[in-house]
Amino acid sequence: MSNSSPSQLSIDSARLLARLRQLGNTGRNSAGQLTRLAASDEDKLGRDLLVSWLREAGLSVSVDAIGNIFGIWEAGASTEQAALMIGSHIDTVVNAGIYDGCYGVLAALAVIETLQRCGARPSRRIVLAAFTNEEGVRYQPDMTGSLVYAGGYSLDAALAAVGSDGSVLGEELRRIGYAGPGTPGFLRPAIYLELHIEQGPILESEGYTIGAVQDVQGISWQRVIINGAANHAGTTPIAMRRDAGLAAARAITFLRDRLAAAPPTVATVGTVRFEPDAINIIPSRAVFTVDLRDPDEQRLQSAERELARYLKHLEQQENVTVDLERIVRFEPVAFDQELVKRIEEAAAQRGLKHRRMTSGAGHDAQMMARICPAAMIFVPSHDGISHNPLEHTDEADLIAGANVLLDVVVGLLSS
């Protein structure tokens, strides 16, 4: 495969930005907050808008049984040859920004429209994908649509998922008209590409425009439950205490100082609860969550082991008992090295500062990597903020990212 040459093409940036705003204004509540939870009424509004644009672009729209939406540009290409798939998701978190997911889907549409506009006749079908319930706010697991599509989770189990509001995913998809006839996985792509905002601060803080994402961190979520003994804060000598709160604090500092002492391992304790929760009573119980991430599975396992060992040690040191519960576990995913190189080359040829990087968040691309070569392109997130109305990427970066996606697609079609 030769170096891809610059396509000399550019996406219609005004149209991309206008659609981002229009989709971003679809599903807002009376307070102006954007919330399009998977398979909700608001999600239906967003889906309907997307489908109308896909049809306007002359794409053949197909919905599968888990509600994934595909816009297929046949372009007279042979169906013998596996398609090139580009996409992301359009469901959102509660009170979301407008870029997470939507940017990748609408940029994919912009790429197809650009190729159409200049009369391209691609050798293989190009398929836009918008996967169901990437966010996992309403239903578990997150990335449901791509996970089921890639055969990593049963369709029946996914459709039976009971939501945080008591609803059932399968029923809700039927209700909003997006329980389609297609069998998930019906179209096995040759390649999957996903353009996404970084949702972290690295690109911006280091002055890069393009991230060539080479892997996705593995994620380990655990719950730690420490049991000690409640006692009077004034009358209980230190040596006689069984302080569950202190033990939790020691574990939290251990996680930072020992397990996440050097990149790329990260550890976060986002929630903690003491009982009985009184100013003058030594905590009898402390419960906290641990979010451990690492792009290397061996290192992630080793961090889990070290934590478990430290908690055993704490049982002795603080005279407490510790239980550890697994909540979520995803292995790290390595993307396709050749695709990553193509992204770097495309960025370089446009004179864009770029770097290889690891995705700290989960994405549909990591599920699609189970069935085809996959990779992702990141653009900067202002202050690293995401899942928040303050989520922002400069227009120039949004356009640059979409053009890099365009160039990589052109390169792949011509190779």
Next chain:
Amino acid sequence: MSNSSPSQLSIDSARLLARLRQLGNTGRNSAGQLTRLAASDEDKLGRDLLVSWLREAGLSVSVDAIGNIFGIWEAGASTEQAALMIGSHIDTVVNAGIYDGCYGVLAALAVIETLQRCGARPSRRIVLAAFTNEEGVRYQPDMTGSLVYAGGYSLDAALAAVGSDGSVLGEELRRIGYAGPGTPGFLRPAIYLELHIEQGPILESEGYTIGAVQDVQGISWQRVIINGAANHAGTTPIAMRRDAGLAAARAITFLRDRLAAAPPTVATVGTVRFEPDAINIIPSRAVFTVDLRDPDEQRLQSAERELARYLKHLEQQENVTVDLERIVRFEPVAFDQELVKRIEEAAAQRGLKHRRMTSGAGHDAQMMARICPAAMIFVPSHDGISHNPLEHTDEADLIAGANVLLDVVVGLLSS
């Protein structure tokens, strides 16, 4: 003053134990829980029962404006000579045990009855005291009755206190018939003695029956508010984090390892709260309470300063901001050394293992120490448990403590 000789007397132990049980069964709810919050209907039941026993003993009952109950044994003694006061409180926490406070009041009654029984003609009046709202559960501050009595808090402010249930202390005292005519402090005693359960594990674990309490720890309650920045747990590199939860954990371990590293200083963090409280979001805010206690005021102040200094250091180290709010502050109280020595001697002469000790909890005696020599006698609490239905002191220890109180009173009367 000579060593006091054994009085050869003993209190009526069966009667003391029976009354403890009877008062302990007064004010239970339908679930069998004992809750006699200050100036409540249940407190009235307890007060009425106590007053009936005081009258049976021929004591002159006097109630002051803050609801403190006094049972005065005139015994023909001159009113010129200051009285000897012994007592405690009979209000309880929610779902309480039967010994905290009640034991000291009922043992005082047993002491007076013993002296009556053997025809003693004390040189000075002996006054039993039951102070209002020692526990501070319904109204703030705790130890209201003795604090007002000792002139440390204004009567008007105390009566205007609004309770956790929205009630007003002064109105509730009137309602239950215990807003008396006496001016708090109307009777300034020569000496105040208080017998109490330890509410901690020291006596039991070290094998002592009697604690001669020489001082009460100073108490410092503060609230620490740490502000950092919420960010994605997967995409935010460690070096860019402003993790308020981690900073809180560091402060909690600092408190134990540096400020409470050696007795007698104790430090407790009983409550903590993270925001936004999500498993995959770095905490933007952590709020926790600090309970610091020390029998030495200089050392307590130094611990407060060291904590403040460490929090300043944390601001730099973790790139967070820290605010510190004072909630409660009591200076340590030293009891009267001569009284403490008398308690030790009385215990020794009964062959009871005894030790000097510091009270970790607050007691009415520390307020009375503002206006007269005061001291306390402690007896063991099983497993150090208090403020709990499991609160327990062996009968032999209850009887031993009451007899030591009797001997100290006899010694004081004859000296």
